[in-house]
Amino acid sequence: MSSSYKDLKQECYEANMQLDALKLVIYTFGNVSAVDRARGVFAIKPSGVPYDILKPEDIVILDFDNNIIEGTMRPSSDTKTHAYLYKHWEDIGGIAHTHATYSVAWAQSQRDIPIFGTTHADHLTADIPCAPPMADDLIQGNYEHNTGIQILDCFKDKGLSYKEVEMVLLGNHGPFTWGKNAAKAVYNSKVLEAVAEMAYLTLQINPAAPRLKDSLIKKHYDRKHGKDSYYGQS
């Protein structure tokens, strides 16, 4: 039972359990992974295992070409999407995927989430992008790998940086989020769900609600993320 990936598995396990604690998933409708860049591997939840019986040693270790390095269980069915993102986005340390209610509703609506307020601008300066569904041949092919391609194409088309926009909606599916580590990826899933709910309600109250003005977007993002940021304890 001794493993040289014990810490990585523990990080991944704890982040997965947070999905459940934060009410972002029911049953097994989500997964989180954590990466070890130095060793070129990532840890991910096994497929279809309920959170109340999940254990740290169940976590599966793979390389970025989807070879299982350690673990006896089948990894998440979305593993290839995680691997593709780790391979191409070299600065991310963790990825989360959920079917959280409001995030999914926007994904099913095939709409970007407009930046309506400072809660949104505290985290990113763009609308939250919704990638369109893939072409049929890509779906019928290497689906989860192609999902990774779809996300990167969406960012390229919209001119977005994955370092500044740490979340995406997959049209008709749901959200993927990422960050410097697995805990930050889960944090971003929770923030996205909160922003998605607020944006939904805003549109119901005022269908003509305007986007946040540029000066407020810049102010709020910079006070948390800019070089002269003054939020939090440095």
Add this chain to the structure above:
Amino acid sequence: MSSSYKDLKQECYEANMQLDALKLVIYTFGNVSAVDRARGVFAIKPSGVPYDILKPEDIVILDFDNNIIEGTMRPSSDTKTHAYLYKHWEDIGGIAHTHATYSVAWAQSQRDIPIFGTTHADHLTADIPCAPPMADDLIQGNYEHNTGIQILDCFKDKGLSYKEVEMVLLGNHGPFTWGKNAAKAVYNSKVLEAVAEMAYLTLQINPAAPRLKDSLIKKHYDRKHGKDSYYGQS
């Protein structure tokens, strides 16, 4: 107090308690049954007994013609619907009925729930059917028995298989769900409620939201249920 149906009663009891734990019911607004095919009987919740005082020995055992085989309490008022489904759908092992909020809202709207996303397609490939209310003479007659007929007629009219579509909305009433056992039936009630909420929100955000494209329906259903499925631990 010794009973030859102890295990069946326990399965039924635990599934009923799950309805409450999953917040699918308030008070006594729901019931679950579990079948023993070999002996030709099913176990069901007694009528009107609150979950916080329900005990395994309160569960009632009946045959498929609604004769009480064991038990001193009156069975659920919906018992004849359960019996009818068990008698005609020979591969189901459990049935659940609730008045869960979003499921009921769609039933009261008399609308099928459109398949808007992969959460839905992970479980079934069709819109979730809503059976129309019955004719007046059937309501005034053997109502709960006729409810079973209504469900089967709905599946016949829409060309659906109960093995692939494990849920239905009764127009103006609420959901019935089923599965290989009572726990799976309850699982399907929870999934239906989640899908019903997501579909509701989707329509509010984008009234013209399109159905999920066929290739994605097939991909997601097959990766969980097809012969080459790769979801979960086999």
Add this chain to the structure above:
Amino acid sequence: MSSSYKDLKQECYEANMQLDALKLVIYTFGNVSAVDRARGVFAIKPSGVPYDILKPEDIVILDFDNNIIEGTMRPSSDTKTHAYLYKHWEDIGGIAHTHATYSVAWAQSQRDIPIFGTTHADHLTADIPCAPPMADDLIQGNYEHNTGIQILDCFKDKGLSYKEVEMVLLGNHGPFTWGKNAAKAVYNSKVLEAVAEMAYLTLQINPAAPRLKDSLIKKHYDRKHGKDSYYGQS
């Protein structure tokens, strides 16, 4: 500290605590009373006392003319409405008032809640009535007493029986519910809130949703309340 109304106070106390446990109130936004018909008195929550410090001995005892019979605290500001209802509706044993979210939303909309489904018909056969706001002089006068008159007038105008319809919305204010005892009054507050939420969602999904057909209203009400009822344990 000895009191001849100890049991009545205890019943009233427990019913008030249920309002909180069922999430029907925040802070002190609600009150429940319980009657002792033989002695011509009722017990009610003291005004403005938070649930987490409320004690059975804080409950105030009054007669139907609002004279305090026992208790050192000021009774609920809505006391005169309770007294008026007890005096004129001789078969009720408990009354509850809340500011529960969906019930208040319908009251603020000044609309009756249409009977859309069987959850509603399991409890009453009519739309849930919304009494219009009172005339200005009645508001400026003996307001809480006049609120009682307003409720009775509403039932007379609509031809409703308080024995069959155990709930009302006060336009722009919120719900009052009643029943054979205080616990049943609280039960009716919870049912009303659930029905109010379902009706709200139904209208959002299908603004043209039809009322439940008469045969289903009669069937569901009678199987729970008719002379040949077969719901629950007799």
Add this chain to the structure above:
Amino acid sequence: MSSSYKDLKQECYEANMQLDALKLVIYTFGNVSAVDRARGVFAIKPSGVPYDILKPEDIVILDFDNNIIEGTMRPSSDTKTHAYLYKHWEDIGGIAHTHATYSVAWAQSQRDIPIFGTTHADHLTADIPCAPPMADDLIQGNYEHNTGIQILDCFKDKGLSYKEVEMVLLGNHGPFTWGKNAAKAVYNSKVLEAVAEMAYLTLQINPAAPRLKDSLIKKHYDRKHGKDSYYGQS
């Protein structure tokens, strides 16, 4: 570790923890302050510290010109807004700021919350004001200080008294509330969120819902706050 501000820090700490307990915040999306008028200082939450690790001794003490009097941590990024309000509104003892869901949705809609019912009128007689976003140069300048100016300008423009209206929405941002002490400020945040949700639902059910009539506004406000008030224990 001995501090002459121990009681003030404790009051501030407990009020901040209430934000979390009342589900008005996720993560660190909120802050509460408490004032000591005699000493000309206020206590406020440190910036970006999660509630589950916050301790009373982390609370920062400042004067009304934003000089830190005691504390080693960086105060909330919204501190200057608090200081401005304390300096100009001499009768308030506590201030709370959240990103609570329904309050934010109205703020993002840039709409005042209409007074639709008695829940609202029990607390204030005016629509809940929504201050417009600031001019660009004020945002780019001393933003949090200018936010205080913006709030006071809004009250002046609308002819409101901060003693009677203890809450405001900042357009595209979220709510600020205040009161005689920090606990009352938090109470007002919770009441605002409840009223915001009810008003939202009311508009969905009846887009033409009328404002509460003046006689009812006056009656409900006066029975709680007028010189002849009869709500609560005096």
